[in-house]
Amino acid sequence: MDNLRNSDVQQRAQVFSDKSSRLQKYLGETKNLIHSLRLFSSSRYPVHYPINTFSPRLNVSLGSSENFYNLSTPKGFNSPASLSRANTFFQDSHDSEDNEDNTSTISGLDSLSVLKVDARLFKNNNSDLVSSLEGTSVSRLLEECLLNSEAHIDKLIYRVADNSSKILITGDLNAGKTTLINSLIRKQVLPVDQQPCTMLFCEVLESSKNGDREEIHGISDISKYNTNDPSTYTLVSHQDLEDTVFENKQMFQQLKVYLNESNGPYSSLLHNGTVDISFIDSPGLNRDSIKTTQLFARQEEIDVVVFVVNAENHFTLSGQEFLASAGKEKAHIFIVVNKFDAIRKKDKCRSMIMEQICELSPETYEMSKNLVHFISAKNVNSKDSVPQEFDSMERSLRWWTLEQRFKSKLAPAQRYILNVLGDLQFIAAENTAIALKSIREINDALRASTPRYERLLDQRILATNRSELIVDDSSSKVQEYSEEHLNTIVHNLEASAFNVNYSGIFSVWDYAEQVLVTMVNHIKHELYECVNFSKSIVGSSINELNKLDLERSKLEGGSMNDNLSIKPLSKITEEKDTYSDSLEQIEKIIGDLSTISISVTDFVDFNWEKLQISGSLFFSASSLFFYTKFANISNLIDFVNFSSRLSPRALGGSFFLVAGALGFGSVMYLFNNTDATVRGKLSKRIKQKMIKNKHISSNVRVLVTSTNRAIRPFAWQFQTNFQKMLEAEERKRADHLRSRQLSQEAQMFFDELRAKISTLSRNVRSISSDEYFK
Numbered sequence: 001m002d003n004l005r006n007s008d009v010q011q012r013a014q015v016f017s018d019k020s021s022r023l024q025k026y027l028g029e030t031k032n033l034i035h036s037l038r039l040f041s042s043s044r045y046p047v048h049y050p051i052n053t054f055s056p057r058l059n060v061s062l063g064s065s066e067n068f069y070n071l072s073t074p075k076g077f078n079s080p081a082s083l084s085r086a087n088t089f090f091q092d093s094h095d096s097e098d099n100e101d102n103t104s105t106i107s108g109l110d111s112l113s114v115l116k117v118d119a120r121l122f123k124n125n126n127s128d129l130v131s132s133l134e135g136t137s138v139s140r141l142l143e144e145c146l147l148n149s150e151a152h153i154d155k156l157i158y159r160v161a162d163n164s165s166k167i168l169i170t171g172d173l174n175a176g177k178t179t180l181i182n183s184l185i186r187k188q189v190l191p192v193d194q195q196p197c198t199m200l201f202c203e204v205l206e207s208s209k210n211g212d213r214e215e216i217h218g219i220s221d222i223s224k225y226n227t228n229d230p231s232t233y234t235l236v237s238h239q240d241l242e243d244t245v246f247e248n249k250q251m252f253q254q255l256k257v258y259l260n261e262s263n264g265p266y267s268s269l270l271h272n273g274t275v276d277i278s279f280i281d282s283p284g285l286n287r288d289s290i291k292t293t294q295l296f297a298r299q300e301e302i303d304v305v306v307f308v309v310n311a312e313n314h315f316t317l318s319g320q321e322f323l324a325s326a327g328k329e330k331a332h333i334f335i336v337v338n339k340f341d342a343i344r345k346k347d348k349c350r351s352m353i354m355e356q357i358c359e360l361s362p363e364t365y366e367m368s369k370n371l372v373h374f375i376s377a378k379n380v381n382s383k384d385s386v387p388q389e390f391d392s393m394e395r396s397l398r399w400w401t402l403e404q405r406f407k408s409k410l411a412p413a414q415r416y417i418l419n420v421l422g423d424l425q426f427i428a429a430e431n432t433a434i435a436l437k438s439i440r441e442i443n444d445a446l447r448a449s450t451p452r453y454e455r456l457l458d459q460r461i462l463a464t465n466r467s468e469l470i471v472d473d474s475s476s477k478v479q480e481y482s483e484e485h486l487n488t489i490v491h492n493l494e495a496s497a498f499n500v501n502y503s504g505i506f507s508v509w510d511y512a513e514q515v516l517v518t519m520v521n522h523i524k525h526e527l528y529e530c531v532n533f534s535k536s537i538v539g540s541s542i543n544e545l546n547k548l549d550l551e552r553s554k555l556e557g558g559s560m561n562d563n564l565s566i567k568p569l570s571k572i573t574e575e576k577d578t579y580s581d582s583l584e585q586i587e588k589i590i591g592d593l594s595t596i597s598i599s600v601t602d603f604v605d606f607n608w609e610k611l612q613i614s615g616s617l618f619f620s621a622s623s624l625f626f627y628t629k630f631a632n633i634s635n636l637i638d639f640v641n642f643s644s645r646l647s648p649r650a651l652g653g654s655f656f657l658v659a660g661a662l663g664f665g666s667v668m669y670l671f672n673n674t675d676a677t678v679r680g681k682l683s684k685r686i687k688q689k690m691i692k693n694k695h696i697s698s699n700v701r702v703l704v705t706s707t708n709r710a711i712r713p714f715a716w717q718f719q720t721n722f723q724k725m726l727e728a729e730e731r732k733r734a735d736h737l738r739s740r741q742l743s744q745e746a747q748m749f750f751d752e753l754r755a756k757i758s759t760l761s762r763n764v765r766s767i768s769s770d771e772y773f774k
């Protein structure tokens with residue numbers, strides 16, 4: 001390393017630049033993976049967070065190509081636990097990839113190194129708090145973790161992409177720190193004095209960081225400093241620089257000196273084409289300044305600490321104290337032993353100082369060839385050839401800065417990615433296992449429920465048919481009964497009035513009225529009888545449906561709950577006005593029959609035979625009377641004489657008598673059986689009206705409709721109950737299918753994620769496998 005040439009340093013700078021670009025790319029890819037997982041968790045599948053409480057079976061056989069979940073593992077995929085050791089990425093990569101025999105037990109949360117949700121929540125896995133957290137709530141915590149990780153990666157990308165490096169120059173009072181910086185930039189920029197003078201931290205940077213303006217900014221609050229906001233700094237002129245540095249009356253926290261050296265003859269470390277370096281001059285160490293300087297050195301931005309020792313004084317107490325504490329932070333310190341020109345016994349001085357370094361910072365001592373330089377910082381400028389010791393120190397410092405940039409910028413980023421990827425791999429494997437378990441369980445549940453579902457389907461058809469049959473049967477029974485019954489009644493209507501008392505021809509009108517009322521009432525009664533029959537049929541049909549529903553309820557099993565609105569048929573109340581149409585219809589029929597009025601013809605039976613007999617009697621009577629009164633009686637007498645010996649007078653009287661008897665007989669014969677005639681006539685007229693106005697058929701129709709209406713709600717409720725039961729089963733199956741699809745989607749997602757993580761992990765790990773960074 002003694003022979004570090006400029007070309008070596010340039011080559012390494014190039015390697016660094018390549019690695020930096022690759023790392024930025026991998027950081028981006030890691031962020032994308034995290035983002036996709038977060039999105040998947042929030043929108044599709046709440047990602048399971050591996051905590052023992054939620055995952056009691058988290059014992060994974062490591063290293064083998066299959067774990068105990070019997071998952072097929074993508075080639076090159078590291079089992080979760082091997083990845084959980086990703087934070088040891090500085091180990092030989094074989095250690096984590098090829099260790100087939102390694103077996104261990106993972107304890108969820110402990111296996112994660114970066115993506116840890118608030119550990120206090122899970123400290124006691126059996127705590128009420130953990131058990132009260134829903135799986136989704138834990139997923140939300142994880143999503144928050146992932147979001148934080150994405151934000152952190154953004155910062156890392158910014159940091160890796162940041163091409164600047166800060167070198168803090170510190171050391172004892174008057175050791176030559178300022179002189180060293182001036183020599184490194186080959187310009188007398190900062191004031192030098194024989195007396196201890198530097199009162200504040202002065203950073204020397206390229207003017208490109210300040211819009212190419214060569215300015216000096218006095219900064220009172222460094223946390224608010226912004227080169228684009230003049231209110232955050234005070235411009236200090238070059239003339240006032242010395243006073244400001246020596247006295248700092250304005251109590252600045254820091255000075256920033258922007259320098260344009262691109263036009264100069266020499267390209268210093270400030271402007272080296274690869275890394276933008278800035279130097280920070282600090283006040284000499286003493287009791288007052290040591291704490292401030294220690295804090296300053298600890299800052300993330302400080303990549304390299306250069307400790308300047310005065311060769312004439314060796315290490316002071318303050319210097320020793322600083323070196324001891326800085327050594328703990330940075331391990332290696334770049335040490336410049338200055339003013340070596342003033343030393344006569346150089347070897348003795350060198351060995352004494354080396355002894356002190358060995359004691360104060362063993363790591364630095366081990367690399368002393370590159371990290372410890374004995375030089376003279378005075379009188380180095382671009383015009384003269386640079387002394388060999390100074391040149392060697394300068395090249396070492398350039399190399400060391402690059403090394404430290406890797407350690408301070410790339411390595412933490414790389415370590416972070418590997419840790420995150422390890423965690424992601426662990427989470428992905430856990431979730432794959434859970435998804436597969438879920439798929440298996442759902443398949444089992446579906447398989448187990450299929451026969452019952454199919455049976456229910458069949459039974460639903462049978463049961464629906466059965467219930468429809470009950471409704472149809474009831475209607476048919478009511479229809480048949482009513483039709484037959486009413487027709488019989490109408491045809492035998494006459495008999496219904498047999499009991500009406502007939503008091504003779506002179507009260508025949510009253511009789512007819514009685515008969516009419518009796519018959520109409522009889523019909524009314526029988527119509528109501530049909531309604532009652534319908535009601536009895538409805539009752540028995542509902543009983544049958546009830547029985548069917550009871551049988552159905554036995555099939556409910558455990559699948560039912562109150563939300564299904566299954567209603568036992570016993571809870572259905574019959575509608576009160578179910579028969580209102582029928583009753584209305586009856587009243588209508590009775591009303592219509594009541595319009596029948598009695599007429600004379602109702603008392604006479606005008607049948608042909610009767611009319612013939614009555615007519616011949618009447619004709620005989622009339623003829624006899626007519627001949628007796630107006631025709632030639634002698635002829636008649638002659639005729640009668642031929643057969644009788646009666647005197648004409650007596651004969652004439654007899655003829656009158658006979659004619660009268662015949663006439664009376666014919667009338668009597670005509671009005672003979674009037675009660676029967678009335679009954680017959682009226683029953684006939686009622687029957688005719690019933691037929692003409694289709695009272696029987698319309699009444700039957702309305703009654704059947706009423707019957708149907710009375711039973712139908714029960715049949716429907718029964719069918720609905722069955723349907724609901726089936727739907728509950730179908731919903732359960734649909735839920736299963738949905739969950740299975742989601743689990744399958746999750747399995748595919750996590751499989752893919754694991755494969756991507758494996759590839760990315762290999763790529764990220766390969767960055768540190770280059771010889772240069774070993």
Ligand SMILES: Nc1nc2c(ncn2[C@@H]2O[C@H](COP(=O)(O)OP(=O)(O)OP(=O)(O)O)[C@@H](O)[C@H]2O)c(=O)[nH]1
Nearest residue numbers: 174175176177178179193196197198284376377378
């Ligand atoms: N002989 C010799 N003198 C040097 C060398 N470097 C610096 N000096 C002198 O040492 C004195 C102090 O130098 P500075 O650079 O101001 O030292 P400093 O460490 O910055 O001082 P403070 O910031 O005040 O602690 C000056 O007079 C320098 O000329 C060197 O290599 N050889």
